[in-house]
Amino acid sequence: xxxxxxxxxxxxxxxxxxxxxxxxxxxxxxxxxxxxxxxxxxxxxxxxxxxxxxxxxxxxxxxxxxxxxxxxxxxxxxxxxxxxxxxxxxxxxxxxxxxxxxxxxxxxxxxxxxxxxxxxxxxxxxxxxxxxxxxxxxxxxxxxxxxxxxxxxxxxxxxxxxxxxxxxxxxxxxxxxx
Numbered sequence: 505x506x507x508x509x510x511x512x513x514x515x516x517x518x519x520x521x522x523x524x525x526x527x528x529x530x531x532x533x534x535x536x537x538x539x540x541x542x543x544x545x546x547x548x549x550x551x552x553x554x555x556x557x558x559x560x561x562x563x564x565x566x567x568x569x570x571x572x573x574x575x576x577x578x579x580x581x582x583x584x585x586x587x588x589x590x591x592x593x594x595x596x597x598x599x600x601x602x603x604x605x606x607x608x609x610x611x612x613x614x615x616x617x618x619x620x621x622x623x624x625x626x627x628x629x630x631x632x633x634x635x636x637x638x639x640x641x642x643x644x645x646x647x648x649x650x651x652x653x654x655x656x657x658x659x660x661x662x663x664x665x666x667x668x669x670x671x672x673x674x675x676x677x678x679x680x681x682x
Contacts, residue, residue: 512661521653565601570663594644
């Protein structure tokens with residue numbers, strides 16, 4: 505069996521992408537909230553508690569995590585566009601996923617966050633110039649500098665990765681302890 509942590513495979517190094525590829529990434533950011541809502545629409549509360557692998561997050565936690573993560577990503581874009589090589593602030597996503605709001609069965613607030621953040625993020629991405637795509641931020645946890653085009657590709661992968669987790673949780677329904 506393949507590594508259940510990565511249903512679409514590991515994030516690989518992204519080569520410089522064409523304008524067409526970049527536009528597809530931007531479009532995915534705009535579409536992501538709707539894709540997420542379609543994945544979870546009609547799921548019963550017990551289905552939302554299904555993990556995608558043994559000791560993995562539940563569907564609930566995945567949705568709440570995407571809201572947290574993508575809000576951070578949007579903020580990082582804004583920092584990189586308004587400051588010179590800012591140091592971003594990492595966070596402990598595995599600990600955030602254990603907080604009470606991250607296991608709350610009401611997904612409405614996180615879906616609203618995703619809708620609002622992605623709407624604004626998409627607007628921002630559509631407005632970026634060629635020079636903007638080359639702006640960078642420094643990630644202290646990885647001691648590396650990332651340009652915004654690579655970050656965009658990373659978050660497209662991230663969104664697809666977690667949509668894959670939801671598919672996997674539903675496919676293996678009941679196979680992993682809750």
